[in-house]
Amino acid sequence: MAMCPGDTTEWDDIHRKLGNFAPRAEEVPQRELEKMVVETVEKFDALDHCKLAELDCLEDDVEEDVLAKYRRKRLAELRAASQAAKFGEVRQVTRCNFVAEVTEASGDGQWVLVLLYVDAVHACHHLGGPWAQAARRFPAVKFLKGVASEVVPRFPDSSTPAVFIYRDAECKKQLLGLGEWGGPDCSADCVEWVLAGLGVVRTELEEDPRRRAGAGRSRPTWRRGGRDQSSSG
Structure with missing residues (x-):
């Protein structure tokens, strides 16, 4: 005889008591599911998800004091975003100002990214352009660059x-x-994808652009806490 979903046999029950089988997962009653859905819908505030221009279009449909409250909230969010977007370009860093521009500037949760390069190394030029594009794309992140030997004496060109x-x-x-x-075909999207994977930025990219760039043939060394960790694609 066919069993209904959720039914168990006496054999199952015995072995669950003995600890041989995993406990049955508690099923949420249908009424509880319906209640959860209703509560979620009721808590959703459509106005809270409107842009400033969309709020202006609702003047005839929503009370003025309610609209004013949401306008103030949205303007505050826009001001906060504007204040956070204080970089937008790649700045130069040297050994003399590294502590102030990098270590101290990264306090209080600020992301600071430093690119060390050597003009004679072609790989550095492949990343330089996308690095500048990413800086404009994410102005809340501080992008820096510096000649390797001027920041870290005897830093190996090969690195x-x-x-x-x-x-x-x-x-x-x-x-x-x-x-x-992404290798020689590195793009701003590749930079964005890597930084998003590290939690530095948010991305709307849905797939790894490095696949198109032919990445994965060679992977660099990742270092965490001073230890080298080789990653393989």
Whole structure:
């Protein structure tokens, strides 16, 4: 005889008591499910998801004091976003101002990204352009670059381009080489994807652009807390 969903046999029940079978998952009653859906819908505030221009179009349909409250909230959000977007370009860094521009500037949760490069290394030029585009794309993130030897004496040319990612006054990640960024075909989308994977930015990209760029043939060394970790694609 066919069993209804959720039914168990006496054999199952015995073994559950003995601990041989996993406990039955508690099923949520249909009424509880319906209640959860209703409560979720009732709590959804459509006005809270409207843009400023959309709020202006609702003047005839919504009470003025209610609209005023949402306008104030949206304007405050726009001001906060504007204040956060205070960079938007790649700035130069040297050993003399590294502590102030990087370590100290990354306090209080500010992301600071440093690209060390060598003019004679072609791989550095492949990342330089996309790095500048990403800086304009994410003005709330501080993008820096510096000649490797002027920031870290005797820094090996073979390890460039090298990216150091700072937050809360400490280095969170080091990415050495071009491989992680998509190789010679690196693009601003590749930079965005990598940074999104590290939690630095948010992205609306749905697939890894490095696949199109032919990434994965060679991967650089990732360093976390001073230890080298080889990643393989």
